[in-house]
Amino acid sequence: xxxxxxxxxxxxxxxxxxxxxxxxxxxxxxxxxxxxxxxxxxxxxxxxxxxxxxxxxxxxxxxxxxxxxxxxxxxxxxxxxxxxxxxxxxxxxxxxxxxxxxxxxxxxxxxx
Amino acid sequence: xxxxxxxxxxxxxxxxxxxxxxxxxxxxxxxxxxxxxxxxxxxxxxxxxxxxxxxxxxxxxxxxxxxxxxxxxxxxxxxxxxxxxxxxxxxxxxxxxxxxxxxxxxxxxxxxxxx
Numbered sequence: 001x002x003x004x005x006x007x008x009x010x011x012x013x014x015x016x017x018x019x020x021x022x023x024x025x026x027x028x029x030x031x032x033x034x035x036x037x038x039x040x041x042x043x044x045x046x047x048x049x050x051x052x053x054x055x056x057x058x059x060x061x062x063x064x065x066x067x068x069x070x071x072x073x074x075x076x077x078x079x080x081x082x083x084x085x086x087x088x089x090x091x092x093x094x095x096x097x098x099x100x101x102x103x104x105x106x107x108x109x110x111x112x
Numbered sequence: 113x114x115x116x117x118x119x120x121x122x123x124x125x126x127x128x129x130x131x132x133x134x135x136x137x138x139x140x141x142x143x144x145x146x147x148x149x150x151x152x153x154x155x156x157x158x159x160x161x162x163x164x165x166x167x168x169x170x171x172x173x174x175x176x177x178x179x180x181x182x183x184x185x186x187x188x189x190x191x192x193x194x195x196x197x198x199x200x201x202x203x204x205x206x207x208x209x210x211x212x213x214x215x216x217x218x219x220x221x222x223x224x225x226x227x
Binding site for chain 1: 120144146148153154155156157158161201203205213214215216217218219220
């Protein structure tokens with residue numbers, strides 16, 4: 001069964017360092033999402049791509065976060081510099097466009 | 113320092129009993145709703161969805177009820193099993209100017225099944 005892949009699964013970094021997360025969506029899924037999930041809360045959308053284009057990045061803190069999906073397939077989310085409050089689970093999801101979203105296992109980020 | 117999350121509402125049920133998880137959504141214009149299950153250390157997993165032109169939809173051991181009058185959604189799980197222990201999120205799909213499939217997640221409920 002096809003799944004969304006994410007790496008790394010866990011990342012520990014010090015504040016002010018740069019971190020990057022990678023996501024490979026299910027093959028053929030045009031829509032890709034990055035979410036942030038703070039412990040005990042629901043996921044919050046950071047950015048949504050349709051193919052290689054950003055559809056919605058209204059909740060992305062653009063002073064430190066960036067996301068790209070250059071060829072419309074896999075995607076990278078970067079944080080530079082990381083802050084203590086960025087500690088969270090970063091989830092990637094993809095969709096064939098039929099509203100149902102398929103989530104990856106997430107990357108657990110800890111900023112020290 | 114470490115960020116502290118909110119305390120999730122918790123529901124404890126005996127194995128074999130039925131579970132009912134409730135959710136209040138915020139946007140009366142939302143036309144699509146989804147329930148997700150999230151096990152520890154994993155991403156959310158789709159359970160069941162319902163469109164706003166329906167008030168009930170059934171799946172395998174799960175039923176979703178929608179009450180648009182009071183903006184309330186519920187998930188019923190029949191014959192709850194230990195494997196049902198997880199955090200359950202409802203999500204709504206409100207109208208959005210650039211994306212018809214953007215969803216907003218609710219705060220979640222932790223379901224604990226007692227063997």
